[in-house]
Amino acid sequence: MSQVYEALRKAQGQAEDPLSASANGRLARPEPALQEVPVDEVDLQFARRIALSSDPHGLGADRFRLLRMRLRELAGAGKLKTLLVTSPLPQEGKSTVAMNLATVLAEHGRRNVLLVDADLHHSSVAHDLGLPPRPGLAECIETGADPLSAVRRLQPLAWYVLQSGTTQGNPADLFHAEALSPLLARLSLHFDWILLDGPPVIPLTDAISLSRLVDAALLVARVGQTPREALDKSISLIGRGSVLGIVLNGVEGLNRLYSYNYGRYYSRNGSGKQAGDTNRKD
Ligand SMILES: Nc1ncnc2c1ncn2[C@@H]1O[C@H](COP(=O)(O)OP(=O)(O)O)[C@@H](O)[C@H]1O
Numbered sequence: 001m002s003q004v005y006e007a008l009r010k011a012q013g014q015a016e017d018p019l020s021a022s023a024n025g026r027l028a029r030p031e032p033a034l035q036e037v038p039v040d041e042v043d044l045q046f047a048r049r050i051a052l053s054s055d056p057h058g059l060g061a062d063r064f065r066l067l068r069m070r071l072r073e074l075a076g077a078g079k080l081k082t083l084l085v086t087s088p089l090p091q092e093g094k095s096t097v098a099m100n101l102a103t104v105l106a107e108h109g110r111r112n113v114l115l116v117d118a119d120l121h122h123s124s125v126a127h128d129l130g131l132p133p134r135p136g137l138a139e140c141i142e143t144g145a146d147p148l149s150a151v152r153r154l155q156p157l158a159w160y161v162l163q164s165g166t167t168q169g170n171p172a173d174l175f176h177a178e179a180l181s182p183l184l185a186r187l188s189l190h191f192d193w194i195l196l197d198g199p200p201v202i203p204l205t206d207a208i209s210l211s212r213l214v215d216a217a218l219l220v221a222r223v224g225q226t227p228r229e230a231l232d233k234s235i236s237l238i239g240r241g242s243v244l245g246i247v248l249n250g251v252e253g254l255n256r257l258y259s260y261n262y263g264r265y266y267s268r269n270g271s272g273k274q275a276g277d278t279n280r281k282d
C-alpha cells in the first residue's frame with residue numbers, strides 16, 4: 001500500500017459526514033464578524049449535485065476528501081487560500097465541483113469557507129441551491145460596498161456564499177485588479193478558504209483576469225466532453241505555474257451519479273509533468 005494511500009486512509013478515518021454534527025457534538029462558532037451574517041436554509045433536495053450531501057459515503061464524496069487532503073497539504077506548505085475553479089468551456093462541471101469543494105473544505109463549519117459565484121455571464125449557484133437572486137459580487141464591485149454585507153451563511157451546508165448579483169454592463173469590465181484585489185483582501189480577513197466559481201477560460205477573458213488575482217486555479221475537465229486541445233490551451237492561457245491541478249468530472253464507473261478525479265497535473269514550478277490517474281483500484 002502506497003504512502004499516499006496510507007495518508008488518504010488516515011484522512012478518511014477523520015472525515016465525517018459534513019452535514020452531521022462534529023465528533024464532540026458541537027459545531028465551531030464562526031468568528032465574530034461572521035456571526036452577524038444572515039443564514040439561508042438550503043433545502044437539501046436542491047443540493048443533490050453535492051456528493052457530500054446526497055451520497056456522503058460514495059466514491060464521489062471520497063474523491064473530494066482526497067482533494068481536500070491535497071489542498072490542505074499545499075495550504076500548510078505555503079500561501080494557498082483563494083482558489084479559482086474554472087474549465088475550458090461551459091457546462092463542464094465548474095459550479096458542481098466548486099460547491100462540492102466548499103462542502104468538504106468547510107468540515108461542518110470548523111473552517112470558514114466562502115464560495116463566490118464569479119461567473120457573471122452564467123451564474124448558477126443561487127439557482128442550483130434554490131436561493132432567491134440577490135445583490136452580490138457585481139454590485140459590490142460597482143458600488144464599492146463591503147462584500148461581507150452581501151455574504152450569506154448556508155445551513156446545513158456550513159459554508160458561505162457571495163452570489164453573483166447582476167450588472168447592466170459588461171461583466172468582463174468588472175474584473176480588474178483595482179476593484180477585485182481589495183475586495184478579495186477584505187474577504188480574506190474572515191475566511192480560511194475562498195473559492196471563486198469562475199466562467200470558462202476559452203470563450204472569455206474573465207477567467208484569465210481572475211486567475212491573476214487568486215493564489216491558484218483548479219481546472220475542471222469533463223470526461224468525454226472537454227477536448228484535449230481546449231485543456232492544453234486553457235493551461236497555457238492561465239499559465240502552468242498557476243494551475244494547481246485538474247479535476248476530472250464524470251469518470252465512468254467510479255460513481256453512479258458524479259465522479260471526480262484529481263491529478264496534480266502541472267506542478268507549481270511549471271515542470272509540466274502529469275501525476276497520473278488517481279482512479280486506483282487498490
Ligand atoms: N459528473 C456529472 N454527472 C452528471 N451531470 C453532471 C456532472 N457534473 C455536472 N453535471 C451537470 O451538468 C450541468 C453543468 O454543470 P455545472 O457544474 O453547472 O457546469 P459549469 O459550471 O461548468 O457550467 C449541470 O446540469 C450539472 O448538474
Ligand SMILES: [Mg+2]
Nearest residue numbers: 094095119124
Ligand atoms: Mg457554472
